[in-house]
Amino acid sequence: MKELAMTDQGDPLARIADALERLAPPAAPTDWTAFPAYVWDRHGGRGIDRLDAPPLPLLRGIDRQKELVTGNITRLACGYAAHDMLLWGARGMGKSALIRGAVLAAQAARPGSIALVQADTEALAALSALFADLARQERSFLVFIDDLGFEEQDTLSPRHLRSWLQGGVEARPANIRLAVTSNRRAIVARDASEQNDPLNPRDVVDDRLALADRFGLSIGFHNCDQPAYLAIIAGYAEEFGLEWEEAEALEWARRRGARSGRTAWQYITELAGRAGKAL
Incomplete structure (x- = not known):
């Protein structure tokens, strides 16, 4: 009878989880005016x-x-x-x-x-x-x-x-x-x-x-062409004071199979790392 009574009480882990959920404080309302x-x-x-x-x-x-x-x-x-x-x-x-x-x-x-x-x-x-x-x-x-x-x-x-x-x-x-x-x-x-x-x-x-x-x-x-890709790199390099080479930038894109703004930024990150600069 004692064993049956314990079984009737249900899954102990489920009861513990339910109890913890009831004890947890409700989430504080979001202040929609405080952050950008x-x-x-x-x-x-x-x-x-x-x-x-x-x-x-x-x-x-x-x-x-x-x-x-x-x-x-x-x-x-x-x-x-x-x-x-x-x-x-x-x-x-x-x-x-x-x-x-x-x-x-x-x-x-x-x-x-x-x-x-x-x-x-x-x-x-x-x-x-x-x-x-x-x-x-x-x-x-x-x-x-x-x-x-x-x-x-x-x-x-x-x-x-x-x-x-x-x-x-x-x-x-x-x-x-x-x-x-x-x-x-x-x-x-x-x-x-x-x-x-x-x-x-x-x-x-x-x-x-x-x-x-x-x-x-x-x-x-749309995917950018070569002049646009190089212009993106030039803009980033000027902003962060980095030296770069066109041939290396094109090779960087070829190895990744794409010319894009993301690829250009990855190349800039590489240049900044070599130069010991943070972005």
Whole structure:
């Protein structure tokens, strides 16, 4: 009988876990006015003391993209109408760096007017909770989702995001806009059989672009050519007082199989290390 009574009490480890969860203090509310940037996941928001971004003049080879992004973020910081943004295309061409740099520039021009909130892709279903918090603030927010992609079997996350971009019953607060980076314009993955469906090819294309078309600004980034790559390196080298050689810079890119802003920065890091300098 004694053994039976102990069994009826359930799993001891589960009871201990439940007790600890009840004893744990609730998470402190996030102060959405205190920091220039935040990280937000399913556990809540966490302030970041310093927003790290390269100065906008150092982001070369993407002049048109820079103009569109900075202009849109400036409008948001001023409280004017602004677009949701999809930055898509080649890896390493400064999509996320441009977002951070443009927010930093807007903060310098209008202190306290705007904050960047980087949202975890695993928490898309809970965007409504984030938006509810941010809507009560006297401040603008750019919610940033970096390198977005969905698993083939994930159908809920794209729907949540589409609903918030346009078409949902609950209106999105005017002080919040979304910025998303992705390697492809058609963010939602499809398997090969659907892409090659001979019965409804138009439906397949429309479905693939259903999410992308909800962004007011869809901005493409492309692999840079050799002159642009060298110009990026020249700009960084001048900024940090580094000596460099064109032939070595080109060889650096060849060994990595790509010319991009990221490759250029890696070369600059190598030069700074050799010279005993910090970046």
